[in-house]
Amino acid sequence: MRTLAAIAVFGFAMAVLPAFGPTDFMLSFLTLMLLFAYLGQGWNILGGYGGQFSFGNTVFFGAGLYVTVITQVQFGLGPWAGLAAALLAGAAVAFAIGWLSFRYGLRGSYFALITLAFAEVFRIVANSIAITGAGAGLQVPLDPSPANLQFVGREGFYWIILALTVGSLLLAWQLERSRFGVYLIAIRDDEDAARALGVDIFRTKLRAIVLVGAMTALGGAFYGQMFLYVDPHIAFGVSVSVEVLLVSIVGGMGTVFGPLLGAAALHTLSEVARETMGDTPGLNLALYGALLVVMVMFLPKGLFGLASFSARRLLKGWRS
Amino acid sequence: MLDPILLWSGLVNGLLQGAIYALVALGLTLIYGVLHIINFAHGSLLMLAMYGVFLLFSQFGIDPYAALPIMVVGMFVLGYGLQRGLISRASHGRDENILLVTLGISIVIENLALFFFQGDTRTIDVPYAFDSLEVFGVFIAIPRLIAFAAALLIAGLLWLMIQRSDVGRAIRAVAKEKQGARLVGINVEHIYAVSYGVGIACLGAAACLLMPTYLVYPTVGHAFVLIAFTVVVLGGMGSFPGALLGGLLIGLCESFGGLFLGESFGQIGIFLVFIVVLLFRPSGLLGSRV
Numbered sequence: 001m002r003t004l005a006a007i008a009v010f011g012f013a014m015a016v017l018p019a020f021g022p023t024d025f026m027l028s029f030l031t032l033m034l035l036f037a038y039l040g041q042g043w044n045i046l047g048g049y050g051g052q053f054s055f056g057n058t059v060f061f062g063a064g065l066y067v068t069v070i071t072q073v074q075f076g077l078g079p080w081a082g083l084a085a086a087l088l089a090g091a092a093v094a095f096a097i098g099w100l101s102f103r104y105g106l107r108g109s110y111f112a113l114i115t116l117a118f119a120e121v122f123r124i125v126a127n128s129i130a131i132t133g134a135g136a137g138l139q140v141p142l143d144p145s146p147a148n149l150q151f152v153g154r155e156g157f158y159w160i161i162l163a164l165t166v167g168s169l170l171l172a173w174q175l176e177r178s179r180f181g182v183y184l185i186a187i188r189d190d191e192d193a194a195r196a197l198g199v200d201i202f203r204t205k206l207r208a209i210v211l212v213g214a215m216t217a218l219g220g221a222f223y224g225q226m227f228l229y230v231d232p233h234i235a236f237g238v239s240v241s242v243e244v245l246l247v248s249i250v251g252g253m254g255t256v257f258g259p260l261l262g263a264a265a266l267h268t269l270s271e272v273a274r275e276t277m278g279d280t281p282g283l284n285l286a287l288y289g290a291l292l293v294v295m296v297m298f299l300p301k302g303l304f305g306l307a308s309f310s311a312r313r314l315l316k317g318w319r320s
Numbered sequence: 321m322l323d324p325i326l327l328w329s330g331l332v333n334g335l336l337q338g339a340i341y342a343l344v345a346l347g348l349t350l351i352y353g354v355l356h357i358i359n360f361a362h363g364s365l366l367m368l369a370m371y372g373v374f375l376l377f378s379q380f381g382i383d384p385y386a387a388l389p390i391m392v393v394g395m396f397v398l399g400y401g402l403q404r405g406l407i408s409r410a411s412h413g414r415d416e417n418i419l420l421v422t423l424g425i426s427i428v429i430e431n432l433a434l435f436f437f438q439g440d441t442r443t444i445d446v447p448y449a450f451d452s453l454e455v456f457g458v459f460i461a462i463p464r465l466i467a468f469a470a471a472l473l474i475a476g477l478l479w480l481m482i483q484r485s486d487v488g489r490a491i492r493a494v495a496k497e498k499q500g501a502r503l504v505g506i507n508v509e510h511i512y513a514v515s516y517g518v519g520i521a522c523l524g525a526a527a528c529l530l531m532p533t534y535l536v537y538p539t540v541g542h543a544f545v546l547i548a549f550t551v552v553v554l555g556g557m558g559s560f561p562g563a564l565l566g567g568l569l570i571g572l573c574e575s576f577g578g579l580f581l582g583e584s585f586g587q588i589g590i591f592l593v594f595i596v597v598l599l600f601r602p603s604g605l606l607g608s609r610v
Binding site for chain 2: 051053055100101104106108109110112113114116117118120121124125238242245249280281282283284285286288289290291292293296297300
């Protein structure tokens, strides 16, 4: 119940924020942060709760991104059809990858490798065929109206992404209380024991990856609507794959608020780095990488683990 | 019907390229066989070594082949330090953590390279870069031939070291039975770091052999890392002959894929092999266990 209350407070506070006249810069910053909290939650469901570390979640993100843009540019359909198609495409790609990997019992490093390889295959294909616009990418014509899912101000996407993020928090909260979620956690903690207890490993993992694929693709689709552009590098490069796992790990894997906390921390950090060290390519990500090592080394439970640990200690000290 | 000379040149090119892949994969397979970890930083460490060769040449005028001992020793020390100081400490004994730590290391190295060298590609100009030899109508660049021979030689030396030397025996003991090795007085942490160091030293050698004909840029490791993983998985994780065979096969696969399907789709062939092997025979061609 406390988790639900926290989600409600967070959602409400963020929803009314535009009324206080934030700058455009701040709204864009928050929108991207929320988007990665949402995408990170996708990684968290499979990786954090389910223990299946994907190194190629960008394959779902890119599929959603490409499908929305292609339905509009190549087929002349509206973005709403594009969103639906993206959702389906993400689920289908996830089903195919999940079916293949889990059917043949790939886990741990092998699963990480195969997701990475799939992302690379998609990147090469997108780079080589005509419908994706090959290396040059595709651009959606600018025509702001709600029917086109394009907005003049920044508030439009801010609210949409906020709704997605709150939805993903609710999903994680619900997951923790559901049979499906408990199965996932059981698989993470000890796959063989879970199987012995009668958990259908294959089905549970497959359901999880399809859920993740669909939600990540939806995130990619909105990303496409925001920037109205896609190329193979944005869609299937390594940066999204890395960032979604990073926000979960930094924030705290297998927790409801981990990805949100991680996204807030990382985006603030990278903004501060940009302010102090200038906009040099590479430095940002180098910092991320160092942070990943440091987190795994000293804080394997993430910021959320640290926060709840110190809160408990504080409480203990106060009681005694 | 394809011209036989094309096929012949595809074969030669594939084998030459494959030997380099095998050399890169040898280090990876050694690290996997002993530490049972997948070294995600492998590609970026190769890139680092290539910049090392580039700097030695451009700053001090050291020929890449002369730089080989320096690079091998330097990369060994770097690898030993990384494993002892960072990877083993951060892992807390869990494989997933090692995966993440080596991923983190690779992100740091790659982006620092991007920061210091920008995205430009760099090459070194050696006088013999374009020397070539004609074999039955196909021209073979001498540096690539040297790389081929050296890769096979290094693979042989490595195998001798593992089979015959005391360190090699200790490495095999640790790979087989960590607890038992500890009980008979082997310093397991030290052997882990030595194995990682030797694996990385292979990259130093590979970089010296590559630089006369290759160019280096911050993401050059990407091109090699997935291929190296493919080679290792194809040959069988932890198997030396497997890495050699896998490397040559992948080289041929890339060369003939490029010949029949065009440059960019030829690359896909490698990943398809990778995915298919992972799915149907994750123990690889010559591997025994997963």
